[in-house]
Amino acid sequence: STIAHLIARYYDVSAGRITFDGQDLRDVTLESLRQSVSIVQQQPFLFTASVDHNVAYGDPWAGRSSIERSSAAAQLHNYIKKLPTGYGTLVGERGVSLSGGQRQRLSIARGVLVDSNVLVLDDSTAAVDAATEQRIRSAMKEVVKERAVVIIAHRLSSLMHADEIIFLEDGHIVERGNHEELLALGGRYRELFDLQSIDDHEDGA
Structure with a gap:
């Protein structure tokens, strides 16, 4: 997680340097960095809002097809379709209405949706069983094939x-x-x- 925080510049290195395409991260504006790097945290923050609004948090102008595509890659689409109002179903504060694995998969869908150059997965499938994790990895190969993916995992x-x-x-x-x-x-x-x-x-x- 420390590496993910350093890549995102939540704080800067105290020694040495991290480069992005040969440029020191400390010379990159935070706005530019946020557009270039998406991070999926192990403990994602979800809002009291609909499922689709939570998925599209990083790209509020995303269309329904893009939201469903990223949710399918995160192995969450079929579950969402069974909810009372589908993607319009309200997610409780901090995602209390979802299991730990479902919260992580929603966060993965959010990260996949954002069209960034780098996607960082910070132990983002820790609460997901091994079989589901493998399906997520397989599905994500196509949707993130043009992006650099950094996976932090135990x-x-x-x-x-x-x-x-x-x-x-x-x-x-x-x-x-x-x-x-x-x-x-x-x-x-x-x-x-x-x-x-x-x-x-x-x-x-």
Whole structure:
């Protein structure tokens, strides 16, 4: 989450620098940065408003087809259609009428809808089961294929298809590479991946 906050410039680095297309983020205006980077938080903030207004928070001029497309990518569209008034259904304050996984999926739909250059997913599927998460990843490939996607996750299966994985421990990079390279390395990534695979198998048994 610290990395996501630094990318969004919720606060600036105290040492070193972060660059965006070769430019120091501190030299980029916050307005320009907000237009270029969308962040889906692990604990999203939802408003006392309709479902469609919550999805379209970052792009209030979005049409219904775009809202439904992003919701479908987040595996939320079919659920919304079953609500009393569909996309017009009121979401309670902070999304109290939704489960944790539904709140996260609504936030993902919101992030997908915004046409930014970079999409940051900050452990955004932590409350979603592994099977639903995989469907979300598959559906999102098409809708975000022209964007850079940064995935911050503790569930390593979320990262299997990433171009590059950076494995952090205690704030330091200990391993980096793609999934196959890190498995072959036989280090901490492999150890944790194998452990999580056993847990997933037992949960599904």
